[in-house]
Amino acid sequence: xxxxxxxxxxxxxxxxxxxxxxxxxxxxxxxxxxxxxxxxxxxxxxxxxxxxxxxxxxxxxxxxxxxxxxxxxxxxxxxxxxxxxxxxxxxxxxxxxxxxxxxxxxxxxxxxxx
Amino acid sequence: xxxxxxxxxxxxxxxxxxxxxxxxxxxxxxxxxxxxxxxxxxxxxxxxxxxxxxxxxxxxxxxxxxxxxxxxxxxxxxxxxxxxxxxxxxxxxxxxxxxxxxxxxxxxxxxx
Numbered sequence: 001x002x003x004x005x006x007x008x009x010x011x012x013x014x015x016x017x018x019x020x021x022x023x024x025x026x027x028x029x030x031x032x033x034x035x036x037x038x039x040x041x042x043x044x045x046x047x048x049x050x051x052x053x054x055x056x057x058x059x060x061x062x063x064x065x066x067x068x069x070x071x072x073x074x075x076x077x078x079x080x081x082x083x084x085x086x087x088x089x090x091x092x093x094x095x096x097x098x099x100x101x102x103x104x105x106x107x108x109x110x111x112x113x114x
Numbered sequence: 115x116x117x118x119x120x121x122x123x124x125x126x127x128x129x130x131x132x133x134x135x136x137x138x139x140x141x142x143x144x145x146x147x148x149x150x151x152x153x154x155x156x157x158x159x160x161x162x163x164x165x166x167x168x169x170x171x172x173x174x175x176x177x178x179x180x181x182x183x184x185x186x187x188x189x190x191x192x193x194x195x196x197x198x199x200x201x202x203x204x205x206x207x208x209x210x211x212x213x214x215x216x217x218x219x220x221x222x223x224x225x226x
Contacts, residue, residue: 004157031212043203043216055211090157092212099145099209100165105158 002027004093004106012112018079021109025072025093031055032074033103034066037088046089049074050097078111086113116141116208120217127194128225135189135220137204142182145207148214149178149189152201161202162189194224 005024013019025032033056034046045058049068066076072093078085088108094101117140127133137147146165150158162171162178164187170179177190191198201221205214 006157033212033214035214035216042218043205043214045213045215048211048213050211056213058213088155092158092214094212096212099207099211099213101146101212102160102163103148103205103212103214104160105150107157110155 004091004104006089006091006106006109008109009107010110010112012114013081014114015081015083017081018077019081019111020075020077021089021091021111023074023076023091023093023106025074025091026095026104029093029095029104030072031094031096031101032068032072033092033094034074034076035090035092036060037090037108038086043090046076081113083113085111087111116144116206116215118204118206118215118217120202120204120220122220123218124221124223126223126225129194129196131194131224132190132192133194133222135191135202135204135222137187137189137217139185139187139206139215141208142185143209144182145209147178147180147187148205148207149176149187150203150205152203152219154201158203191222194222196224196226198222199224 033048048056175192
């Protein structure tokens with residue numbers, strides 16, 4: 001059974017540009033969550049999508065957005081990139097409808113903003 | 115607001131030693147607690163999931179306990195090996211969909 005996949009694995013962008021990251025969950029999983037990991041702030045929750053609807057949102061500016069498609073694949077977009085957006089972006093999927101499910105993470109996308 | 119703390123921040127032990135990693139959380143109203151492992155520059159690997167109604171879970175040389183009332187969890191690693199070297203992260207599910215709140219992690223180094 002394939003795990004969570006994320007593309008691309010690495011990205012280099014310049015300030016002011018925008019970027020789109022993609023996540024394919026484990027087959028059958030309808031919940032996809034996104035996290036930002038930085039050395040200073042650790043792992044922070046960005047948002048969660050379930051059945052194409054944003055179910056939860058973390059405390060990030062509106063430049064960070066996402067969506068989920070009918071096949072459960074998800075994308076997140078960051079507009080007007082800032083140096084501080086450099087981070088490892090991790091995607092997680094879960095089979096659970098509620099809050100008691102196990103989360104499975106992908107390998108991440110390393111974004112560098114110059 | 116749920117906060118998760120992990121102690122120690124870093125740990126270095128000789129191979130073969132048994133060790134304990136600690137995790138504490140401020141709000142006992144959690145749905146579950148999950149321990150992860152992260153190798154440098156990689157994603158997270160799920161190690162153990164403990165539901166709120168459970169006291170412990172075991173997988174191989176790993177044993178995790180949960181005391182919801184006191185807001186604590188421990189991850190016990192038996193007979194440590196150099197391959198166990200990684201960052202260990204504790205995360206709780208506060209019941210807001212599938213959102214997880216993470217601790218800062220414990221960096222473990224097992225010396226051969």
